[in-house]
Amino acid sequence: MRAFRIDSHDTTATLQDIEAPRPAAGEIGLQIHACGLNFADLLMLKGEYQDTPDTPFTLGMEVAGTVEALGDGVEGPAIGSRVAVFGGQGGLAERGCFPADRAVVLPDQMSFTDAAAFQIAYGTSHVGLDHKARLQPGETLLVLGAAGGVGLTAVEIGKLMGATVIACARGADKLEVARKAGADHLIDAETEDIREACRALGGVDVVYDPVGGDQFKSAMRACRPEARILTIGFASGEVPKIPANHLLVKNISVLGLYWGGYLAFRPQVVTDSLAQLFAWYADGRLKPHVSHILPLQKAQEGLDLMRARKSTGKVVITTG
Numbered sequence: 001m002r003a004f005r006i007d008s009h010d011t012t013a014t015l016q017d018i019e020a021p022r023p024a025a026g027e028i029g030l031q032i033h034a035c036g037l038n039f040a041d042l043l044m045l046k047g048e049y050q051d052t053p054d055t056p057f058t059l060g061m062e063v064a065g066t067v068e069a070l071g072d073g074v075e076g077p078a079i080g081s082r083v084a085v086f087g088g089q090g091g092l093a094e095r096g097c098f099p100a101d102r103a104v105v106l107p108d109q110m111s112f113t114d115a116a117a118f119q120i121a122y123g124t125s126h127v128g129l130d131h132k133a134r135l136q137p138g139e140t141l142l143v144l145g146a147a148g149g150v151g152l153t154a155v156e157i158g159k160l161m162g163a164t165v166i167a168c169a170r171g172a173d174k175l176e177v178a179r180k181a182g183a184d185h186l187i188d189a190e191t192e193d194i195r196e197a198c199r200a201l202g203g204v205d206v207v208y209d210p211v212g213g214d215q216f217k218s219a220m221r222a223c224r225p226e227a228r229i230l231t232i233g234f235a236s237g238e239v240p241k242i243p244a245n246h247l248l249v250k251n252i253s254v255l256g257l258y259w260g261g262y263l264a265f266r267p268q269v270v271t272d273s274l275a276q277l278f279a280w281y282a283d284g285r286l287k288p289h290v291s292h293i294l295p296l297q298k299a300q301e302g303l304d305l306m307r308a309r310k311s312t313g314k315v316v317i318t319t320g
Contacts, residue, residue, distance in 0.1 A: 029096075036316050037302050037314070062118075064083070064116040066083075082110075118288055126153075129158060135161050137161065141158040165185070167179070195221045203223065203227075204219070206229075225250045291315065
């Protein structure tokens with residue numbers, strides 16, 4: 001089978017022909033139809049992600065496909081089932097083996113492309129806004145990087161939860177994507193002062209930040225008393241230093257969120273969240289935004305689009 005693999009962190013990933021895997025005990029074997037790309041894939045290439053596997057490995061954290069084999073001790077999902085799986089690696093291939101207990105059977109109306117774009121982005125935003133930040137109806141939510149993979153889902157879910165949503169992104173085209181996802185107010189990070197724009201709107205109660213750097217600093221200064229700041233990632237390349245005295249004066253909370261980490265120490269949080277998200281999708285209340293769909297042989301092009309910030313929402317790779 002074909003797989004997009006990296007042999008070491010000082011080489012580039014390449015499309016290789018390798019032996020198809022067989023599921024071990026507790027695993028399912030999947031014919032992969034689609035794989036969603038994530039910013040974490042770029043970090044894995046450099047060995048900088050917190051859960052980077054040992055090399056060599058196949059990239060691709062979340063997949064959708066058809067179950068074609070069951071490992072020992074696995075009773076389901078049944079062979080032939082359409083499922084999505086967060087595997088952490090192995091998704092950019094024609095076949096893969098993943099933990100059976102992470103497989104989610106897809107609603108009949110859900111395409112493989114939507115499914116591959118769904119779990120990490122929507123899961124991160126829902127666990128962050130609901131479980132961690134306890135976002136309430138009527139509160140004001142500021143989403144940084146609002147046209148990106150996770151940011152756009154935060155706009156959508158924040159609006160669904162009854163918040164007033166301020167979307168911050170770079171350029172009119174990206175802001176238009178955020179507006180269509182439900183944003184009430186738009187801030188152009190290229191030309192506007194985030195702090196002043198938010199203050200003119202009365203300040204913010206929750207900040208959703210996958211960007212870090214200067215945008216974190218500006219957002220923190222726009223916070224109301226008892227605001228909550230969710231640190232999701234650092235797409236800017238800069239991990240902000242947080243002045244604890246500012247947190248004290250306004251009673252602000254900074255909350256770290258690594259969605260995949262819950263699978264190790266409290267998986268029910270993820271299970272319950274995904275059940276809610278798939279139900280919302282089935283009811284037509286969520287609509288994944290996929291800006292690019294590319295074949296497996298163009299996986300590197302997909303990663304380059306994310307690196308250059310030329311994509312919005314998700315990039316999905318299909319295996320044909």
